[in-house]
Amino acid sequence: MSERVHQKRGPDRRKQARGGRRPTDRWGYAPLVFVVDSRPTGRDACEAILAKLRFAVAPFDSVAQAAKVLNALRPDIILVGTVDERALKDAVAGNPGSATPVVVIPEHDTEAVALIEAVRTALRAAPVRR
DSSP states (O other): OOOOOOOOOSSOOTTSOOSSOOTTOOOOOOOEEEEEOSOHHHHHHHHHHHHHTTOEEEEESSHHHHHHHHHHHOOSEEEEOTTTHHHHHHHHHHSTTOOOOEEEOOSSTTOHHHHHHHHHHHHHHSOOOO
16 A cells, blocks of 8 residues: 655644634624513524624513613613514613614514614614713
């Protein structure tokens, strides 16, 4: 049997770091999104879509839970299921100085493109926070 001879092409890269974060990488801005939906499937689908796009996601199964931490966390946008929409808009309006945009989650969980476009549009229209 003949043995294969491996020829290197280029410099030796065995000691270089591969994958993951590097010391020169900078941390970016990740908008905080509250997902308020009493339906677990809708909430989980939204969370998975937004997390894949590198949004910071805080899921809630009730408006009461989201309202408790609304002033402390100050989300950039709130996604809400159609069932909880009116109660959440009342909770957001009750907070002084809150101009957080509220977007309704599409009825069908397969409408990911519509959800992403609605979130991006609301974030672009929202005032810049400092």
